[in-house]
Amino acid sequence: MSGMSKIVKTMTSVAFPLAMIYGLYIIAHGHLTPGGGFQGGAVVASACAMILVSFGSVWTVRKIKEKNLSVLESLGAIGFIGLGFFGLIFGSHFFKNILVGSKNIPIFNEIGQGMSNINTAGFIPLMNFAVGLKVIAGLFAIVLVMAYATRLKEGK
Amino acid sequence: MSIRNVIAAVFFSIVAIFLIFSALMIHPFGPDDNQEKFEMDEYIIQNSQEETGADNAVTGVVFDYRGFDTLGEATVLFTAVAGVMLIFRRLKK
Numbered sequence: 001m002s003g004m005s006k007i008v009k010t011m012t013s014v015a016f017p018l019a020m021i022y023g024l025y026i027i028a029h030g031h032l033t034p035g036g037g038f039q040g041g042a043v044v045a046s047a048c049a050m051i052l053v054s055f056g057s058v059w060t061v062r063k064i065k066e067k068n069l070s071v072l073e074s075l076g077a078i079g080f081i082g083l084g085f086f087g088l089i090f091g092s093h094f095f096k097n098i099l100v101g102s103k104n105i106p107i108f109n110e111i112g113q114g115m116s117n118i119n120t121a122g123f124i125p126l127m128n129f130a131v132g133l134k135v136i137a138g139l140f141a142i143v144l145v146m147a148y149a150t151r152l153k154e155g156k
Numbered sequence: 157m158s159i160r161n162v163i164a165a166v167f168f169s170i171v172a173i174f175l176i177f178s179a180l181m182i183h184p185f186g187p188d189d190n191q192e193k194f195e196m197d198e199y200i201i202q203n204s205q206e207e208t209g210a211d212n213a214v215t216g217v218v219f220d221y222r223g224f225d226t227l228g229e230a231t232v233l234f235t236a237v238a239g240v241m242l243i244f245r246r247l248k249k
Contacts, residue, residue, distance in 0.1 A: 033208040095223035100209035121210035124219045138237040149244040
């Protein structure tokens with residue numbers, strides 16, 4: 001079983017980068033526009049699920065192991081909690097947003113007012129990246145493992 | 157009818173009574189008659205951009221004011237992935 005027809009595979013190859021860019025845009029602009037880590041991660045995970053459906057689960061598992069996806073998901077969780085502890089150690093309390101308005105570290109330190117640029121909001125974009133990584137890896141791992149486990153029942 | 161079923165029925169009744177009472181005592185939807193707007197909504201709309209630095213007020217609430225809620229959501233997702241991996245580990249071969 002090697003996935004769907006050649007037409008579907010070609011169209012998936014065309015549509016996959018666009019969906020990927022859209023999802024990553026939603027993650028990266030989570031503090032400026034509607035969306036965020038969860039929503040953009042769901043978009044990217046659906047793009048990966050499209051690859052999985054059209055190319056078949058055996059091909060996809062050969063390309064990317066679900067063990068690596070687990071590692072990525074745990075990295076996202078550790079990054080999220082670590083950013084929270086960063087505020088606890090260098091600031092006053094857990095999840096304290098110490099980057100906003102700080103003069104020392106020029107990363108994401110501006111305060112957003114109206115139509116602001118991307119260099120704002122302190123830890124919030126970094127947390128969006130962590131949660132987005134976690135959601136991408138988690139949802140794709142769930143879909144991948146389920147599809148690979150039930151591959152004998154579909155088709156032959 | 158065993159003793160376990162009796163204990164389960166008693167505890168279930170207590171929880172059900174608590175839920176019913178809390179549903180009766182819940183705040184009505186929307187602001188009160190003597191209240192023009194919700195204070196919390198007004199506070200977040202007025203102050204979230206200065207306090208969190210994020211333009212998007214929803215992201216400001218989700219990742220700053222209610223960071224623990226997001227942490228719980230991430231934990232739920234982690235638990236789901238762990239459960240699926242655990243169940244489908246044997247079926248993979």
